[in-house]
Amino acid sequence: MRRVKLDRIDRRILRDLQDNGRMTNVELANRAGISAPPCLRRVRALEEAGFIRGYHAEVAPEHLGFTVTIYAHVGLTSQAEADLARFEQMVGQWPEVRECHMLMGEADFLLKIVAKDWDAFQRFLTSKLTPAPLVSNVKTALVIRTRKRLPGVPIDEAPEDDDEDEVEEG
C-alpha cells in the first residue's frame, strides 16, 4: 500500500492537465517550475495512482448532429442492490446514455442522455427506457442551453489546511 502525496507542483500539473489535456510536457514543466523529466515522472505517477483517469477530447455535440440533451430521473420498482446493479448494467449498454448517477433517497437514478433529434429521443424513451424491467417512472428534462461546463473539480494552488492531500493506492 503505497502513499501518494500531492504538493503544490502536483496540484498545478493536475489543474493544467484538467484545463488542457494535450499540453506538452515541457510547457507543463515550465508552468510547474521544474524541468521536463521530473514533471513527466510526476504525471506518470499521478496516472498510476489513479488521480488521472484518462484524457478526452471535448467534442461539440451539435456539430455531430446531437441537438438534444436530456436529463432523466428514473425511479425503480426495487432497491435491492442486485436490481440496482442490473439497471446500471443495462443502461451501460445504451450508447445514448452518457452518464448514470445513483441518487440519495429512494431507488432512483439521474441519466444524462443525448440524441440526434427529439424524435430519436422519443424512440429511445418509449422503446428502451420506459419499457425496461425494474423501471417504475421516468421524468425527463430537456436541456435548453448549457452556459457552464467545466471538467472535474476546482483545484487550488494550495489546499485549505496545512496538510497535503494523500491517498492510498491498492
Add this chain to the structure above:
Amino acid sequence: MRRVKLDRIDRRILRDLQDNGRMTNVELANRAGISAPPCLRRVRALEEAGFIRGYHAEVAPEHLGFTVTIYAHVGLTSQAEADLARFEQMVGQWPEVRECHMLMGEADFLLKIVAKDWDAFQRFLTSKLTPAPLVSNVKTALVIRTRKRLPGVPIDEAPEDDDEDEVEEG
C-alpha cells in the same frame, strides 16, 4: 462561411480523441488508415471548425478530496432573459458549480456541484446558492455513486443516412 464535411476518417479521429485525448498523432493516423501529416491537418481543421472544443484530463474527484457530488434543481423568480443570464453569470463565478444547464419549462436550472464534504456543500448551499437573488427554490440530490461516465456523444463509424455531416463555420 466555410463548410466542413465529416467523412469516415474524421469520425474515426473524433471517436479516438474523445476516447483518448492524448493519443499521438501517429497512432491516430494508423487507426484512421492515413499517414501522419494529413491526419494532423484534419485534427487542426476539426479544432478550427469547432468540432473539438478542447482536451481535458479526467481527474478523480475523491482523490482530490471531493467526496460530495450534488445535482441541484434551481427555480428562479423571474424568467426574463436578462435575469436568466444574470443567474448564469453568477453561478459562473462559483467554482463549486461545474455545470449549469437551463431546462425546458419554467425558469429552472440543473446545477452539478462538487464539494470536499457534506459540510462544505451545506455552507455553499446556505450562504451562496439559496440566498442568491432570483433564486426561488432549490432541490438537491446527492449522488451516491456513478457507474457510467462517458464523454461527449456516441460516434459511429458511419452516419445513419447516406449524407455526410456538415456544419457551417462563422
Add this chain to the structure above:
DNA sequence: ATAGGGCAAGCAAGATCATTGCGTAAATCT
C-alpha cells in the same frame, strides 16, 4: 475527350518533444 483547378494524400526534412540513464543535492530516518 481533354486540359485546368482544387483537394487531399504521401514523402522527406527539420524542429520540437518524450524518455531514459546518471550524477547530485536535499530531506528523512536511524
Add this chain to the structure above:
DNA sequence: AGATTTACGCAATGATCTTGCTTGCCCTAT
C-alpha cells in the same frame, strides 16, 4: 552524524510533430 531515500537537473537518444513540396484524383468547363 551518517546512511538511506527521494526527487531534481543535465545530457543524450529516440519518437513525434510540423512544414514544404510533389503527386495523384476528381470535378468542371471548354
